[in-house]
Amino acid sequence: MAHSTISIFFFFSLCFFSFYLNAQTTPSKQLQAFIFPIKKDGKTNQxxxxxxxxxxxxxxxxxxxxGGNFLWFNSVDYFNAASSYRPILCGSRKCQIADTDGCILCISDLPVPGxxxxxxxxxxxNPFTGTLGFSGLGEDALHVRSARGAHVQYTVDDFPFQYSDPVLRTGLVGLAAGAVGIGRTGISLQAQLASAFKIREKFALCVPPAGGDGNLIVGETAYSIPFEEISKSSLFTTPLVKNPVSISGNEVIGNLTHEYFINVKSIKVGSKTVLSLNKTLLSINKKDGSGGTSIRTVRPYTTLHKSIYKALIKAFVRAAASKNIKRVxxxxxxxxxxxxxxxTSSKTGPQVPTIDLVMNKKKGVFWRFYGSNSMVRVSKDVTCLAFVEGGINVSGPTTSIEVGGYQMENHLLEFDVASSKLGFSSSLLLHNTTCSKFGSS
Incomplete structure (x- = not known):
């Protein structure tokens, strides 16, 4: 009897241990999202x-x-321990998914990353300097944390990436080894996680100001309070538009088909529509891909086509003067x-005229920027409008409006790539919260 009891105990212990190991390495049916922390570097605004x-x-x-294509980096620490690195071979299925620009021949004594x-x-x-690097793609293990519960770690064994030339790191924040792309590609972060774990291709982005914390959550998840309520009832929604023109290899621009565009139809300053806009610039030119409005985390401030920028400045200065705000x-x-x-100051930052990017006037869909997202302090005595003229010193077609990171700060953005929809909140300051409190339940 004692022998039988020990055997039964051993059997159940073995089953429990096997279940525990599987739970750490394979996706649970309830697992729906993964979380990545976000920081902002105050010097580079990255x-x-x-x-x-x-x-x-x-x-x-x-x-x-x-709008990036994929994960790329250069790291001596990784290189010296890349025992599980595998190249993605020409003609393979993963190469077809990557939709790449060709193959590379590089003969060495032993295959090494790059x-x-x-x-x-x-x-x-490199989206900041425009530097391009052509190199082979490989795959290795990406370790990710669940956005639920105790943040259990999972592993994607065959995550695609590029081990790049170290020159590509020039211009990146000093801490950064490279960049991770979450654009419209088959080998972007969210696309690969969706494929590996059979989840919806969707991600939520909440970028913080310098000194704060934010998060990127890939997949479906139940947010913590009050973000659950904001997501369910307080988001504006608008279609994500795909630019039909590929400008692959063009410096700084990159590949426009991989970026996320929205249909901005007009701009308001305060309660007044800016009338002197060239409306044709707000649409994407189907021949060369120019025009339209994209959303870019790699732009520190929203950039505008020269004529749009001049019209916005003129309207804003006029509206500011009506509030006795003195220009310098x-x-x-x-x-x-x-x-x-x-x-003066307010709950939403400097009390200045609001700026609205209007997507659908009839349905009241607009992205409003209050002072916390429209004004930046440049000295002890001066504050400036945080919008800049775009298209300077860039060859080729340019996007008319690129919504930059400063304007995204403390807004909840949900990119539903699967259904090509963007959900975005009003300033989280209106909800008495910030991106530093954004997470999951």
Missing amino acids: YYTNIQFGSNSTKLNVVIDL CTNNTCSDFAL KSVAPLGACFVLKTV
């Missing part, structure tokens, strides 16, 4: 997260590129600056 990559879980800081023969290859783009000399690259002491 937003970055950290990941664990490879068999030894090398920790890497990578800039978040909302130099393998018959390897599927593509261009990596501009501080490049910002074109409209004001005496700080003539601007």
Whole structure:
């Protein structure tokens, strides 16, 4: 009897241990989302997260590129321990999914990251400097944390990436080894997690101001209070538009088909529509891909086509003057600056005329920027409008409006890639919260 009892105990212990191991390495049916922390570097205005990559879980800081193709980085720590690295071969299914620009031949004594023969290859783009690097794609283990419960870690064994030339790191925040793309591609972060764990291709983004915390959540999740209520009842929704023109390899621009566009139809300052806009610039030119409105985490401030920028500045200065806000000399690259002491404070930052990007006037769909997202303090006595003229020193077609990171701060953005819809909140300051409190239940 004693022998039988010990056997039964051993059997159930073995079953429990096997279940525990499987729970750490395979996706649960209830697992629906993964979480990545976001920080902002105050000097470069870049937003970055950290990941664990490879068999030894090398920790890497990578800039978040909302329109980026894939994960790319250069790290000696990873290189020296890349025992589980595997090249993605030309003609393979993963290469077809990547939709790359060709193959590369690189013969060495031993295949190493960045130099393998018959390897599927593509261009990596530094979105800040416009530097391009052509190199082979590989795959290795990406370790991710569940956005639910105790943040259990899971592993994607064959996550695609590019080990890039170190020159691509020039211009990145000093902590960053590369960039992670969450654009419209088959090998972007959210696309690969959706494929690996059979979840919806969707992600929520909440970027913080410098000194704060934010999160990127990939997949479906139940948010913590009050974000659950904001998501359910307080989001504006608008279609995500796909630019039909690929500008692959064009410096700084990148591939327009991979970026997220929205249909902005007009702009308001205060309660008045800016009438002097060239409306044709607000639509995407189907021949060359120029025009339209995209959303870019790699732009520190919203950039505007020259004529749109001039019209906005003129309307804003006029509306500010009506509030007795005194204008002073501009501080490049910002074109409209004001005496700080003539601007009062409010719950949503400096009390200045609001700026609305209007998507659907009849349904009341507009993205409103209050002072916390429209004004930036440049000195002890001066504050400036945080919008800049775009398209300067850039070759090729340019997007008319690129909504930058500063305007996204403390807004909840839900990118439902599967259904091509964007959900966005009003300023979280109106809801008595910030991105630093954004997470999951």
